[in-house]
Amino acid sequence: MRAKLVVVIACAAVLLAVGQARAHHAFAAEFDVNKPLTLKGSLIKWEMVNPHSWFHVAVKEPDGKVTEWLIEGGSPNQLIRMGVTKNTVPIGTELTIEGYRAKDGGLKAVGRNFVLPDGSRLFLGGSAPGGTPAEKK
């Protein structure tokens, strides 16, 4: 019983120690928590450069007009290490992006989730669709 208690306390303490967000910059300063959005569009460019990926997505508005949005995602280094390349998510891939719009009101957002037409999320657990199987190293 006592041993269990020690583990529980230790876990709680470690949680506190590692629970902080790890980010290159303050996303909540860049994007507006009060402007959640869901965008549907096709990928026209992926800037796979550190510190953050930027996905350029063509979004069709209800009136038929197409606008280009820039969506911020994570560092590509680990993706590359897991076998993900630009070919993994080819240009033209249809994406649904759930995220938050930029505070300055521009056509920019953080991509909280990148969802494929079949409902799966991109890269989840390193299992990139269509890419080299992500070998677990």
Added chain:
Amino acid sequence: MNRRSLVSIGALVLGAAVLLSATIVAQVPAPLAKPKPAPAAKAPAPTGKPYTPPKTPDGQPDLQGFWTNSTYVPLERPQGVTKEIYTPAEAEAAIKAAADREAEQTEPGTTADVHYDFSQFGLDRSQSKFAASLRTSLIIDPPDGKMPPVNAQGQKRAAERAAARKQAGGQYDSVQNMPIGSRCIIMGGSGPPMMNAGYNANYQIVQSPGYVMILTEMIHDARIIPLDTRPQAAQGVRQWVGVSRGRWEGNTLVVETTNFNGKNAFRGASENLKVTERFTRTADDMIDYKFTVEDPATWDKAWTAEAPLAKTEGPIFEFACHETNYGIANILAGARAEEKTKAEQAKKGSN
């Protein structure tokens, strides 16, 4: 939700077998069909014979290759934990809890949710190799695993720095007020001391006659460490990563660094900080990395931590941080937009 099965018990039991260093190499396998021993299998068998590192062509102990200091072990011992070393079961539970926490989804509509998903981008520590350890803290001295208290001089300096920041204005008033890491100048992984960067915590060590080079993946800093007996640079020469001088003590590379520029204060240290690092290869896939921090202007006592480097696979990928760091412009534009909105609201309120 992205919950995965976690580190194999076998690896941690093996860790107990090599408790001398209290360090193992591990990773958290994704959906775990069968527990497989982690790469810790390469750890030295407990034969009692000391490990003899390979040598470079010019006769140096060979530290070359790709390494990571990614770890779940916190710098300071967590509150409520009194022991120095976990049992394998406790360590497994601690890693599992921390990995679960990292993989948890945030609540929509909260500030924490305004971020890309770490798991989707492979940035959870559990998705790459990390140096697991049975230690409860990286700090090994003081024995309580905590940094010594900041002395009066250090507290005074901290207050002065805070006042200077306040005088400079808000954090998003100008580029210069923003954090150094956000500005792509330097991040914590470069050191010295080299601290776990959270993700992309990878290094490449290259040795040539008379020099050791340490390349840090995030954000692409190269430390060039001369091994001859040249004197330290003049006091006026100050750099972000300080100025390092190295030497071999047996199989241990000892690197002493001073001459920091004081703009990237490690844990509140002064520019007169001295960091002494010790690199000892203890297995083909492990470097024992210890560092001692001395700064009488901040702490009355020196303190020492052990943050092992586990072998990983290269290459180190380019970190062209400035190239797509649109975040800086977006944050500043966002702050101006908010100011404008507030001003308009205030104007309406006064009418």
